[in-house]
Structure formats: structure tokens, C-alpha cells
Amino acid sequence: MNSSVSQSALEQSSGAIGPLDQQTIESRTDAYFGRTRKIVEHFGDAKVTYAVFIRRPVIAACGIAVTWLRNVAKAQSFDLHIREVYEEGQWVGAGEPLLYLTGPFTKLAPLETLLLQRLGAACVAAHNAYQMAMALPEVPFLAMEARHCAGFEMQEQMGYAAAVGSRAAQKEGARGFIGNANDATAGFFDQEYGLGTMPHALIGYAGSTLRAAEMYAEVYPNDPLTILVDYFGQEVTDALEVCRRFPEKAAAGQLSVRLDTHGGRFLEGLDPQSSYAVLERYTPGTIRRYRSDAELRDLVGTGVSAAAIWRMREALNEAGFPKVKITVSSGFNVSKCTSMRDAHAPIDVVGSGSFIPDRWSETYATADIVAYDGTLRVKVGREFLLNKAKAEQEVS
Template structure:
């Protein structure tokens, strides 16, 4: 470990995750791959191996986030004892156009054929999620994000891929001046954000247990007196009332900026005191003209609708400032995807932190990656319509 690569760096976290990435044994891989790849392997074993080159690509623009799959392949090659040449066409975090090859994989057909299914599982969704995280960060470049996606993932393998993707997309945005994703909600993948542990204070369940929002804040403060305190304020539908009660109970925390209120109002109701008419009024007071520029029904809902709208966030800021709590921060969550982040930017919503898992791809069909063999024993050959992959392969060889 070098001084520039500390134990909690994203690079070290990637190595830790990849050190045990599996499955590596052949029987498990064959059981999880598509049957025709397994049969292809047995046919090639019968008639004689070939050294092949695969091109791996996605049909939509993405951010390159191939580190997990590349190291997984290297782990498999090492465990099974075969040579693998893996050419990454783009650096991690680099923008990739639709259909551009991400990887060229060269090696034994017998060994690579069973891996295609598992390779594609590990690359498409990760690169799309990285692209979404990048777009969200760039839409609101001054606001830090927290990755709160784990509960929406189908098991830990997906959780790991999504956290890794958010880290890659975020660092791409940070190179352009954005704050990006500064952490996530669990310990296991915190290293992808350079942290030792996940971030977060309380779920709604703690407030239900405590019986009141204020009592939940008091309980948290008693057990974690030295940590910053973020309090959910929507449980009883009294966001403003409960937020102000917590601020008055903890004036020192409020004055020092160590207290935040988190808005997570669900889409079935308005924030306390708001309705359509008053929501319009809030935006007119703080960001005149914004409401006249909306372009879609979804944008209108994000501006003045139910749930965590721009009007709701402005109303909370208005109430806190009016009561003298200028340093209390607002954490916003609930449905913050690329489109909602863009709307919040247009409304100049006074958000201090966003918690979001909505960088996970909305449409799984857009994550489908594809792999085609483009050469057999050094002879270029690809199915009709994919000849562009051959040219990309030649270009990469000439520049390498």
C-alpha cells in the first residue's frame, strides 16, 4: 500500500472487492451461463480450440465502468490457468458513445465461450448506472449526493456493482468540478467513495419506535452525541412543525450546522401546509418565473406537486430561516433521478445534500450489453452488420 493509495481509497476498495469476486470454479460458471455457450465449448473441445477475439459493447451512451468485470475475468483466468488479453478501450469514467466497443477480449475459445453470459451481466448495468450518476452530479454540481441504492438491489452482487458505478460516475463529474456522490448508506461498499463506513442516521422505523420525531432525535443524540444529526421529519405529516421542534431542542447543533432535516415526503400528499395553490406561491416568492418554464407533466409535479417538490424544499428553507435556524441543512430524498435533479436546478432549490438510489437504470432493457467474436485465429470475421467492430479492433491495434 502506497501513501497515495490509502486503505480506504476507491482503488483499495476495488482490490478488496475483486480479491474474492467469484464464482471462479468452472462447474458454477457453466451452470450459470447460457446452455448454448456450454455446448459451444464442448463442440470446440471436440474439433479443436481457436484463439478468438470478442468485442463487448452497449447500444447506448455510457460512462466506462469496467473495472469490476475486467478484474473478475482476470481472476477467472488465473484460477483456471489460461492466458487472457483484455484491452480496455476507454479509461474508467470516460464517456463512451453508443455502440462503441468497451473491451476486446482475446484468448481460448474453449475458455471464453462459457464466460459471455456472466461478462455481460457485469458490464451493462454498471456502465449505465455510472452514466446516470454522472448526469445527476452534473445537473446539481454544487450539491453532494449520498448513494442510497442498496435496498433496491437484487442481492449483494448488484449492490456492489451499483455502488462501484456511482463512485466511477461521480469521480468523472468531480473532474469537471461537481461535488458528486460523497458516500453511501452501508459499510461493505463505502470504500468505493473513500470512506470506512456507510453514512446515515435514522430510518422511519426509529421514529415509529420513539413515538415522536423529537424523541427519536433525542435518542439518537444520547447514543451518538458527537455525530452530526439528520432527522427525518415526514413521519407524522408535520414536516415544518417537527423540524422546528427539533431545532429548538438542539439550538447549539443548529447554530453550528451540525443538524439537518431530511425531507422524504411520499408522493401521496403535500408537505405540511402546502397544496397546489400555495406551492405555486412559494416558487413565485423565491424563484419567480420558474413555474412558467416547465415543459412536461413530470416537471410540473417535481416543481409544485406532492412529495418532495421544489416548492416543498423552498417552504422548509423559508420556515427554518424565519425561525432563525439559518445553518440547519436540508437533505432531500425520494425519486431524485436525472430528470428531477435537472428540475431542481432550474428551480434553484435550496438543497444541501441529496440521498438517491435512482441512478439505478430505469429501464433494464437499456443496460443490455452485447459481445461478438470479431476474429478467429487472427482472421477477421464477424456477423453481417457488425463490421464496424472490426475497424475499431484494427484502429486500437494500430494505436497500441
């Protein structure tokens, strides 16, 4: 796998890479940037250098922003120098400049709003994806964030971010994200198509979990089969019924059950006491240490807990289906992945969109001009940007 997201995949990101024309950009930017452009045009343009940074640690995921900037400069015919301080996928400390941009003030001023939209959230999401992959390094992930995104531009940014964070983790030996759930952003993962089998709606349409599996197998006979098993609240019963119906797929490792039990109830057959008992059987050290309330929910609570996963594995093995895989979804963020690692949960695949930042205020990127026509100058409180700005001046 490539160590960075391919440029061709970025260039095909039609949502986040546009718009390019000045009129559309200015209609979407903050008004004071447009007014600044007109004032500077009146009094005389200047060559300026921007430093772009985020106030928290992140993984550098600047590809969409940088590609957009270069495309804008080409479309509007102005010279732009971009220096990426960190390579894609590198860890970046809080407040460290990610980019230095040098060009005409009249052209760069209107770009700030749209630039920051394409940068901050992607870098934080990449950091989250990296942490999740490192928490469960032996487990492959699927990016399933699209339904939780506010439009296609965000969908592209989050898919790209998962790919960047994943590659950073893969460099350290993790499996990381091997694909995603839709065709449009599959290129970020070096895939042609999105991955996935069925939603709950198909099971509702079929009338039973088994019938949904049969329908899927009839239309896609040569594909591996992953079947949701929580629709009727009979995860274990329905999983075993499907396994018995497709013994060849089960024996060949071509059958998976997907646990997506919602947080309002326990997996079939479990309650608080029996959940503790499951972990006591398979990973006793996990439950004997002090745990926060959040950790206990992940370990022995409702929904897709570590106990639920262990119970499903136990039932499959006891029924003679040790090669049937378990895919899990529902709220798998950094902390939940860490809890699953502590519980040695027997997970074969994680489907997650929870690398999307949950504290949006942490995603706010900032751009400050640090040089005007070669003279270093920045607002009070941002002097820390000047040291690296001096080095940037020497380069440019």
C-alpha cells in the same frame, strides 16, 4: 479524491468478483456457451478476440467486469489479453466497443453471460450518476441504492457505478457522491463506513420525531444529526421542534432535516396554490415558463417538490435557524435533479438510489467475436466492429 475506484476496493468486492471456477461459472451461464466449449474442445481450440459494447451512450465502468475476468484467468490458468478502449469514467458513444478480450475460445465462451451481467448495468448507472451530479454540481450526493438492488452482486455493481459516475463529474467541478449508505461498498467512495442516521422505523418506535432525535443524540452525542421529519405529516412543525431542542447543533450547522415526503400528499401546509406561491416568492422565472406534467410534479406537486424544499428553508430561516441543513430524498433521478437546478432549490445533500437504470433493456451489453486465429470475421450487421478490431490485432 482518486480519479478512479481503487483496485483494492474492487478486489474486496466479493460478490461481483466471484465465482472463478469453471464448474460454477458454467452452471450459471447460458447452456449453449457450455456446449460451444465442448464442441471447440472436440474440433480444436482457437484464439479469439471479443468486442464488447452497449447500444446506448454510457460512462465506462468496466472495473468490476475486468477484475473478475483477470481473476478467472488466473484461477483457471489461461492467458488473457484485455484492452480497455476507454478509461474508467470516460464517456462512450452508442455501439462503441468498451473492451477487447483475446484468449482461448474454450475458456472465454463460458464467461460471456457472467461478463455481460457485470458490465452493462454498471455503465448505464454510472452515466445516470454522472448526469445527476452535473445537474446539481454544488450539492453532495449520498448513494442509497442498496435496498432497491436484487441481491449483493447488484448492490456492489451499483455502488461502484455511482462512484465512477461521480468521479467523472468531479473532474468537471461537481461535488458528486461523497459516500453511501452501507459499509460493504463504502470503499468505492474512499470511506470506511456507510453514512446515515435513522429510518422511519426509529421514529415509529420512539413515538415522536423529537424523541427519536433525542435517542439518537444520546447514543451518538458527537455526531451530526439528520432527522426525518415526514413521519407524522408535520414536516415544518417537527423540524422546528427538533431545532429548538438542539439549538447548539442547529447554530453550528450540525443539524439537518431530511425531507422524504411520499408522493401521496403535500408537505405540511402546502397545496397546489400555495406551492406555486412559494416558487413565485423565491424563483419566479422557474414557474412562468412552459413545463411538462413531469416537471410540474417535481416543482409544485406532492412529495419532495422544489416548493416543499423552499418552504422548509423559509420556515427554518424565519424561526432563526439559517444554518440547519436540508437533506432530500425520494425519487431524485436525472430529470428531478434537473428540475431542482432550474428552481434553484436550496438543497444541502441529496440521498438517491435513482441512478439505477429505470429502463433495464438499455443496460444490455453485447459481446461478439471479431477474430478467429487472426482472421477477422463477424456476423452481418456488426461489421462496424471490424475497423477497431484491426487496430486491436496490431496491438496484440
